[in-house]
Amino acid sequence: xxxxxxxxxxxxxxxxxxxxxxxxxxxxxxxxxxxxxxxxxxxxxxxxxxxxxxxxxxxxxxxxxxxxxxxxxxxxxxxxxxxxxxxxxxxxxxxxxxxxxxxxxxxxxxxxxxxxxxxxxxxxxxxxxxxxxxxxxxxxxxxxxxxxxxxxxxxxxxxxxxxxxxxxxxxxxxxxxxxxxxxxxxxxxxxxxxxxxxxxxxxxxxxxxxxxxxxxxxxxxxxxxxxxxxxxxxxxxxxxxxxxxxxxxxxxxxxxxxxxxxxxxxxxxxxxxxxxxxxxxxxxxxxxxxxx
Amino acid sequence: xxxxxxxxxxxxxxxxxxxxxxxxxxxxxxxxxxxxxxxxxxxxxxxxxxxxxxxxxxxxxxxxxxxxxxxxxxxxxxxxxxxxxxxxxxxxxxxxxxxxxxxxxxxxxxxxxxxxxxxxxxxxxxxxxxxxxxxxxxxxxxxxxxxxxxxxxxxxxxxxxxxxxxxxxxxxxxxxxxxxxxxxxxxxxxxxxxxxxxxxxxxxxxxxxxxxxxxxxxxxxxxxxxxxxxxxxxxxxxxxxxxxxxxxxxxxxxxxxxxxxxxxxxxxxxxxxxxxxxxxxxxxxxxxxxxxxxxxxxxxxxxxxxxxxxxxxxxxxxxxxxxxxxxxxxxxxxxxxxxxxxxxxxxxxxxxxxx
Numbered sequence: 001x002x003x004x005x006x007x008x009x010x011x012x013x014x015x016x017x018x019x020x021x022x023x024x025x026x027x028x029x030x031x032x033x034x035x036x037x038x039x040x041x042x043x044x045x046x047x048x049x050x051x052x053x054x055x056x057x058x059x060x061x062x063x064x065x066x067x068x069x070x071x072x073x074x075x076x077x078x079x080x081x082x083x084x085x086x087x088x089x090x091x092x093x094x095x096x097x098x099x100x101x102x103x104x105x106x107x108x109x110x111x112x113x114x115x116x117x118x119x120x121x122x123x124x125x126x127x128x129x130x131x132x133x134x135x136x137x138x139x140x141x142x143x144x145x146x147x148x149x150x151x152x153x154x155x156x157x158x159x160x161x162x163x164x165x166x167x168x169x170x171x172x173x174x175x176x177x178x179x180x181x182x183x184x185x186x187x188x189x190x191x192x193x194x195x196x197x198x199x200x201x202x203x204x205x206x207x208x209x210x211x212x213x214x215x216x217x218x219x220x221x222x223x224x225x226x227x228x229x230x231x232x233x234x235x236x237x238x239x240x241x242x243x244x245x246x247x248x249x250x251x252x253x254x255x256x257x258x259x260x261x262x263x264x265x266x267x268x269x270x271x272x273x274x275x276x277x278x279x280x281x282x283x284x285x286x287x288x289x290x291x292x
Numbered sequence: 293x294x295x296x297x298x299x300x301x302x303x304x305x306x307x308x309x310x311x312x313x314x315x316x317x318x319x320x321x322x323x324x325x326x327x328x329x330x331x332x333x334x335x336x337x338x339x340x341x342x343x344x345x346x347x348x349x350x351x352x353x354x355x356x357x358x359x360x361x362x363x364x365x366x367x368x369x370x371x372x373x374x375x376x377x378x379x380x381x382x383x384x385x386x387x388x389x390x391x392x393x394x395x396x397x398x399x400x401x402x403x404x405x406x407x408x409x410x411x412x413x414x415x416x417x418x419x420x421x422x423x424x425x426x427x428x429x430x431x432x433x434x435x436x437x438x439x440x441x442x443x444x445x446x447x448x449x450x451x452x453x454x455x456x457x458x459x460x461x462x463x464x465x466x467x468x469x470x471x472x473x474x475x476x477x478x479x480x481x482x483x484x485x486x487x488x489x490x491x492x493x494x495x496x497x498x499x500x501x502x503x504x505x506x507x508x509x510x511x512x513x514x515x516x517x518x519x520x521x522x523x524x525x526x527x528x529x530x531x532x533x534x535x536x537x538x539x540x541x542x543x544x545x546x547x548x549x550x551x552x553x554x555x556x557x558x559x560x561x562x563x564x565x566x567x568x569x570x571x572x573x574x575x576x577x578x579x580x581x582x583x584x585x586x587x588x589x590x591x592x593x594x595x596x597x598x599x600x601x602x603x604x605x606x607x608x609x610x611x612x613x614x615x616x617x618x619x620x621x622x623x624x625x626x627x628x629x630x631x632x633x634x635x636x637x638x639x640x641x642x643x644x645x646x647x
Contacts, residue, residue, distance in 0.1 A: 029425075035425050035428065037428075082612075083608055083611075083612045086612055086613065087612055092615055095572070095611070095615065096611045096612050096615050097611075097612075098371065098428070099564070099568060099572075099607060099608070099611035100607070100608040100611040100612050101608075102564060102607065102608075103564075103568075103603075103604045103605065103606070103607030103608030103609075103611060104604065104608050105604070106557070106561050106600055106601075106603065106604030106607065107600070107601050107604030107605050107608070108604075109557070109600075110597055110598070110599075110600035110601035110604060111601055113597045114597050114598065114601065217557065220557070224429075224432060224433070224436065227428075227429045227432070228429065228433070231425070231426060231429055235425065262440070262444050265436065265437070265440060266437060266440070269430075269433045269436075269437060272429075272430075272433070273418050273430070276418070276422060276426060276430075277418065280422065280426075
């Protein structure tokens with residue numbers, strides 16, 4: 001019983017975490033059609049910004065959290081201005097942005113080593129404390145992550161469906177030329193999507209660091225997991241990211257609890273390879289025509 | 293009964309004038325080879341000569357890996373991030389054969405490329421039918437799996453959490469030591485580099501290479517002309533892995549071990565920097581890039597952690613603002629000022645006489 005509860009709790013928590021990371025990634029892919037390999041770096045930027053506020057300014061984490069999110073969004077927007085806008089719509093866009101984002105993530109982790117140091121940092125939990133259900137320790141921070149993740153999925157969904165800005169994003173993602181003919185500011189829309197995605201990554205960074213600790217490369221693994229979730233759910237599909245996050249999280253957690261930690265990652269990889277063979281577009285993949 | 297016999301499809305004769313190997317003067321190749329052979333004999337008489345020779349060996353190893361990566365990434369458009377993992381496969385193969393089975397390093401190193409090629413087949417079969425992003429993910433996944441396996445795998449293979457730390461190095465007999473041994477190692481690495489460069493050059497200029505470029509430039513057109521995309525990409529991937537594995541095997545016996553730190557990000561960064569700085573999708577680009585990165589490395593090391601910050605920014609900057617890299621620039625300069633006999637420019641139609 002304890003094992004089962006542990007597996008389910010771990011799975012739901014992992015699922016929420018993966019979903020939170022994958023949401024930003026899938027949003028950018030769906031709208032701008034570029035794979036942001038700097039997503040993990042933005043995660044790190046947000047987490048370090050919050051850590052800096054907490055450790056150097058001695059402010060509570062509740063102030064550090066929005067600060068981290070804002071810094072991550074600003075960083076992401078700057079990246080858009082410097083590296084993505086210049087090549088928008090040009091041939092070789094995929095190439096350039098893919099390599100450029102790898103370059104950015106290299107620089108961010110190097111900068112993190114320079115400004116802070118390579119040691120592991122502890123970002124305090126927003127909601128400390130825990131309670132115990134049948135021998136399994138359930139942290140309040142974990143519950144907060146799950147709630148935040150679900151709420152953000154809902155928010156992003158509502159944003160895309162009902163607001164003017166959201167409709168602009170969908171229009172641009174479907175037909176860039178037509179959208180710009182309808183006087184939708186394409187570049188600004190892209191910038192907005194990238195900034196939102198950055199904010200989501202930053203939020204994930206601040207909320208998840210109490211679980212994983214913070215070091216200059218700590219964004220890498222969450223990013224890989226987010227990539228897997230995004231592809232499993234179908235690139236560019238928000239519903240897919242949500243479902244796939246929980247499916248993969250629970251799968252990984254069960255493998256981990258019943259077969260050992262060493263098999264968790266290989267198991268997930270086997271699952272994703274099977275998925276790509278059976279349904280190359282992912283769970284909710286919608287091909288090339290409609291996204292988001 | 294029709295008496296018309298269907299003629300077998302004939303290929304048009306190869307245009308000899310267009311053959312790329314005719315464009316490279318034999319003197320240049322011969323000069324490079326002779327220079328490469330004589331160079332260590334001269335260098336060894338200098339004070340820092342041995343150091344320079346070891347730098348050159350490092351250059352040979354890295355250039356082979358960078359060229360192989362460029363072959364699939366720059367030419368093939370396959371965003372494989374499994375390059376370092378394949379290098380490690382080669383290294384571990386040879387390392388295990390020597391370390392755990394007691395083989396001779398010279399024999400064991402021959403098996404590295406073969407095993408790496410088989411591993412590439414294993415990665416390629418599920419991966420290469422997919423497109424860009426999926427390939428990135430699955431190859432990164434392979435990288436992670438290989439790392440996990442080397443750290444936690446059976447001791448017989450992984451050698452424990454730090455990798456294979458004591459593998460017998462190449463030995464050329466008991467009386468070959470010191471500088472003499474370094475020179476022999478240099479020749480071995482140079483030989484490997486020469487073979488890899490030659491084969492990759494031929495691959496690029498073969499029908500296979502032309503098909504690859506066609507697929508990269510316009511996939512729809514290439515496929516509609518009857519190119520089997522999957523087969524071509526798989527073949528290219530295996531060729532690339534072959535030389536990557538060879539370099540890995542050599543590096544293991546050169547360094548006397550292979551550590552799990554090889555999977556750390558800096559290795560990928562260095563290789564990527566070589567390709568991007570030198571020239572993405574050009575033949576000489578990665579060689580030039582390897583030369584630049586390794587040549588500058590001793591100065592960059594002094595920068596400490598700023599080194600990676602700088603490399604990352606350079607990669608990002610070049611990728612966006614000069615995606616061609618440095619090689620086309622140098623080539624342009626060469627053709628402008630030094631090329632022996634430039635083809636006569638097409639005479640412009642004169643509309644008005646000036647003098």
